[in-house]
Amino acid sequence: EVQLVESGGGLVQPGGSLRLSCAASGLAFGDNWMTWVRQAPGKGLEWVGNIKQDGSDKYYAGSVKGRFTISRDNAKNTVYLQMNSLTGEDTAVYYCARDYRYFDVWGRGTLVTVSS
Amino acid sequence: DIVMTQTPLSLSVTPGQPASISCKSSQSLLDTDGRTYLYWYLQKPGQSPQLLIYEVYNRFSGVPDRFSGSGSGTDFTLKISRVEAEDVGFYYCVQSIEHPKTFGQGTKVEIK
Numbered sequence: 112e113v114q115l116v117e118s119g120g121g122l123v124q125p126g127g128s129l130r131l132s133c134a135a136s137g138l139a140f141g142d143n144w145m146t147w148v149r150q151a152p153g154k155g156l157e158w159v160g161n162i163k164q165d166g167s168d169k170y171y172a173g174s175v176k177g178r179f180t181i182s183r184d185n186a187k188n189t190v191y192l193q194m195n196s197l198t199g200e201d202t203a204v205y206y207c208a209r210d211y212r213y214f215d216v217w218g219r220g221t222l223v224t225v226s227s
Numbered sequence: 228d229i230v231m232t233q234t235p236l237s238l239s240v241t242p243g244q245p246a247s248i249s250c251k252s253s254q255s256l257l258d259t260d261g262r263t264y265l266y267w268y269l270q271k272p273g274q275s276p277q278l279l280i281y282e283v284y285n286r287f288s289g290v291p292d293r294f295s296g297s298g299s300g301t302d303f304t305l306k307i308s309r310v311e312a313e314d315v316g317f318y319y320c321v322q323s324i325e326h327p328k329t330f331g332q333g334t335k336v337e338i339k
Contacts, residue, residue: 146328148276155317155330155332171327173228212281213266214266214268215287217277219275
């Protein structure tokens with residue numbers, strides 16, 4: 112079964128940092144771009160960024176550029192989202208997804224709450 | 228960034244009736260390779276989004292044939308021929324022709 116499982120969410124203070132993980136199983140992880148998408152409470156979907164198969168290319172939404180970093184460890188079938196300088200506007204459920212230009216496999220998401 | 232604009236933002240439909248959602252992009256999604264990178268997703272209540280349509284009109288695996296996509300360039304439409312109760316949720320269009328990828332605001336579909 113193809114599966115993506117996000118972890119690492121939680122409560123963090125404004126200005127703080129958090130690292131999310133997305134563990135993949137049942138797919139050829141190293142063959143795929145991977146994407147992060149977030150959804151603030153009661154809001155729509157926002158693409159956060161993605162990473163190429165070997166990690167050599169990464170792209171980010173303007174709202175997170177310079178604060179968030181995506182990385183991956185193909186030996187562990189895991190993609191990461193390092194989030195720094197967090198603000199209340201980063202409060203959201205964060206999803207990872209396989210990125211074929213479209214996102215055909217999604218995780219269930221992990222909630223990040225930025226609050227004092 | 229490419230702006231994706233969906234209309235309407237909300238839709239209430241009688242079961243068995245059709246529904247239509249429009250998505251307009253601020254620039255053409257037709258790439259030099261001849262493909263148009265426009266996709267449709269449905270997020271059912273309490274669930275992760277799921278892919279419905281890729282490259283304008285191609286139904287993803289397992290998607291019922293009551294869902295169809297059409298359009299070209301900057302104007303696209305998702306149609307549900309006969310809405311069923313399980314179709315409720317938020318529908319999103321998204322472009323992948325360039326980074327950053329961008330979603331429409333979402334259209335809420337509910338049953339009357």
